Amino acid sequence: MAQTLFTNVEIFDGTGKKPYPGEVLVQGNRIKRVAKGSDQIAREGARVIDGQGATVLPGLVEAHAHITYSDAPTLKSMGDIPPEEHTLLTARNAKLMLDMGFTSLFSAASAKPRLEIAVRNWINEGKLPGPRLKAASPEIVATGGLGDERQLHMYHTSIEIIADGPIEVRRVCREMIREGVDTIKVNISGDNFTATCRAEMLSYAEDEIAAAAEVAHSRGVNLACHARADAAVRMALKHGYNVIYHCDFATEETIDLLEAKKKEIFLAPAAGAIYATCYEAGDWGITPEVADKVMDLPRKMENTARVYREIRKRGIRALPGGDYGFAWTPMGTNARDLEHFVNLFGYEPQEAIMAATKWGGELMGMGDELGLVKAGYLADLIMVDGDPCQDITLFQDQQNILMVMKNGEFHRAPQPRRRAARRAKAAE
Numbered sequence: 018m019a020q021t022l023f024t025n026v027e028i029f030d031g032t033g034k035k036p037y038p039g040e041v042l043v044q045g046n047r048i049k050r051v052a053k054g055s056d057q058i059a060r061e062g063a064r065v066i067d068g069q070g071a072t073v074l075p076g077l078v079e080a081h082a083h084i085t086y087s088d089a090p091t092l093k094s095m096g097d098i099p100p101e102e103h104t105l106l107t108a109r110n111a112k113l114m115l116d117m118g119f120t121s122l123f124s125a126a127s128a129k130p131r132l133e134i135a136v137r138n139w140i141n142e143g144k145l146p147g148p149r150l151k152a153a154s155p156e157i158v159a160t161g162g163l164g165d166e167r168q169l170h171m172y173h174t175s176i177e178i179i180a181d182g183p184i185e186v187r188r189v190c191r192e193m194i195r196e197g198v199d200t201i202k203v204n205i206s207g208d209n210f211t212a213t214c215r216a217e218m219l220s221y222a223e224d225e226i227a228a229a230a231e232v233a234h235s236r237g238v239n240l241a242c243h244a245r246a247d248a249a250v251r252m253a254l255k256h257g258y259n260v261i262y263h264c265d266f267a268t269e270e271t272i273d274l275l276e277a278k279k280k281e282i283f284l285a286p287a288a289g290a291i292y293a294t295c296y297e298a299g300d301w302g303i304t305p306e307v308a309d310k311v312m313d314l315p316r317k318m319e320n321t322a323r324v325y326r327e328i329r330k331r332g333i334r335a336l337p338g339g340d341y342g343f344a345w346t347p348m349g350t351n352a353r354d355l356e357h358f359v360n361l362f363g364y365e366p367q368e369a370i371m372a373a374t375k376w377g378g379e380l381m382g383m384g385d386e387l388g389l390v391k392a393g394y395l396a397d398l399i400m401v402d403g404d405p406c407q408d409i410t411l412f413q414d415q416q417n418i419l420m421v422m423k424n425g426e427f428h429r430a431p432q433p434r435r436r437a438a439r440r441a442k443a444a445e
């Protein structure tokens with residue numbers, strides 16, 4: 018079996034330890050051996066890659082991916098894309114994410130039902146380049162909730178499937194599972210983007226929330242939800258949702274409940290889109306004033322920061338991933354969420370990277386073989402130009418991502434270190 022040996026590298030192994038010098042041997046699609054310090058691995062028979070001191074770490078996992086998003090300013094305009102173009106766009110985004118070092122994506126909803134399913138299948142069959150992908154349903158939502166863009170006199174679809182009442186919810190969930198989703202996504206609360214069903218309101222009643230849970234649990238798929246309101250988080254916990262997104266308005270008592278279930282659940286605040294909508298979307302008409310006075314977003318952002326500082330202290334698994342794919346948060350810039358974890362929520366860089374690697378592997382349901390640089394684990398590895406624990410923004414520039422390996426194969430072959438070369442040149 019083909020062997021690749023990375024020498025002269027710093028290893029960030031995914032456990033949260035700072036990088037240490039060493040060597041990594043890949044055989045086939047798995048990591049065969051990891052050597053630390055001056056310990057050397059035999060070179061015979063291996064293709065040797067001199068890392069020039071760059072950092073090797075597990076491929077990143079995006080925990081709230083929407084690769085069907087088109088970098089448009091509204092969800093409604095994403096509904097206008099015909100399925101044929103939308104499939105191509107999804108395939109392009111999948112490749113872009115892998116280019117940027119994301120070797121796994123956990124979807125938080127597909128804009129149309131079969132886009133992610135089809136792209137996932139083609140990736141798995143080796144017909145398209147892309148990350149490992151957990152494909153989700155569209156946002157399953159009640160009339161008037163986040164994603165319902167219809168008017169009384171005119172039908173319009175955006176990124177949702179409308180289902181009202183437990184009978185419809187059950188049917189839609191069963192249909193999506195029949196089509197092949199890995200994850201059912203339910204919008205339990207509203208959002209500030211939805212004038213008549215805001216973030217702190219519930220869009221679903223308990224019997225509907227329970228109906229989705231009953232189907233997902235009985236068929237063995239992931240169950241994720243959009244839950245900004247405190248009551249939405251409680252409903253999600255009560256009915257066994259395993260991926261609870263946002264949680265912005267969780268109270269102290271609700272955080273206690275989250276902590277009690279921390280071995281079973283995953284959270285992702287999805288800070289990226291909200292942060293950029295607050296402060297960086299002026300060119301699209303959302304000035305900081307609109308974000309504040311009309312959308313009430315900065316108050317939500319402050320609540321998110323309060324909640325996730327506490328979530329961090331309690332050791333609850335919260336992962337980077339932030340609704341990227343809007344005009345002001347274009348696809349491929351997803352690694353900015355790691356910076357948000359550090360700047361907004363008080364994570365150490367090594368904690369944020371651990372969340373995006375080790376915990377990412379666990380979110381993918383592959384914690385015993387994905388997300389660590391460890392013998393026996395799948396060889397999903399990236400190499401970056403510098404120490405991301407010193408500079409968490411490194412991942413945001415594709416030039417710093419020197420190599421991407423997925424399942425033991427190079428998606429992007431190793432490049433020489435540019436920064437180091439620049440520094441050497443400057444010193445001449």
Ligand SMILES: [Zn+2]
Pocket residue numbers: 081083125287340
């Ligand atoms: Zn989302």
